[in-house]
Amino acid sequence: xxxxxxRSFFEQDATVVAQELIGKMLFRKTASGTASYIITxxxxxxxxxxxxxxxxxxxxxxxxxxxxxxxxxxVYLIYGMYWMLNIVTGRVxxxxxxxxxxxxxYEGPGKVGRLLSIDKSFYGEDLVKSSRLWLAHxxxxxxxxxxxxxxxxxxxxxxxxxxxxxxxxxxPQNF
DNA sequence: AGCAAGATCGGT
DNA sequence: CCGATCTTGCTG
Numbered sequence: 001x002x003x004x005x006x007r008s009f010f011e012q013d014a015t016v017v018a019q020e021l022i023g024k025m026l027f028r029k030t031a032s033g034t035a036s037y038i039i040t041x042x043x044x045x046x047x048x049x050x051x052x053x054x055x056x057x058x059x060x061x062x063x064x065x066x067x068x069x070x071x072x073x074x075v076y077l078i079y080g081m082y083w084m085l086n087i088v089t090g091r092v093x094x095x096x097x098x099x100x101x102x103x104x105x106y107e108g109p110g111k112v113g114r115l116l117s118i119d120k121s122f123y124g125e126d127l128v129k130s131s132r133l134w135l136a137h138x139x140x141x142x143x144x145x146x147x148x149x150x151x152x153x154x155x156x157x158x159x160x161x162x163x164x165x166x167x168x169x170x171x172p173q174n175f
Numbered sequence: 176a177g178c179a180a181g182a183t184c185g186g187t
Numbered sequence: 188c189c190g191a192t193c194t195t196g197c198t199g
Contacts (some may be wrong), residue, residue, distance in 0.1 A: 057196085078181060
């Protein structure tokens with residue numbers, strides 16, 4: 001029986017939630033059934049001071065849900081074609097989030113959005129309660145490595161160099 | 176009202 | 188390396 005993380009899990013800092021998400025199950029229920037995936041790659045965005053974050057200019061129409069507290073879903077359309085799936089973390093008015101960049105077999109945030117049929121209707125979805133998108137603890141490998149975040153050249157060296165991308169360590173194929 | 180840029184991806 | 192494709196946020 002999958003156990004869903006509760007509110008307090010999402011209320012931690014994005015860097016903490018991000019590493020905890022590696023190896024967790026992500027469930028997506030549609031008309032054709034419920035599919036599950038293992039999260040393999042994420043990135044943390046740490047608040048208004050983080051110059052890589054969408055919250056760096058303060059609250060706007062697009063990022064307002066980032067201020068609503070941990071457990072909500074923040075989705076946005078990038079380049080007119082890819083829906084990015086983010087999980088809001090931290091407390092109310094502390095706009096942190098974790099971008100889901102990969103699940104088993106699908107590397108890249110655009111592919112994750114497409115695979116899970118994510119669209120604007122998921123903006124604000126509550127992962128603590130949702131019946132179409134939720135997380136669950138698992139027994140899968142949780143070892144990870146860290147690297148700088150991808151695609152944030154606009155953020156400046158200081159924030160660009162933060163090792164806030166987390167990748168599951170691949171188990172050896174042979175030995 | 177107009178415009179530049181974007182937490183990407185796939186094909187040259 | 189470049190185009191696709193469209194929403195957002197800033198400027199005027």
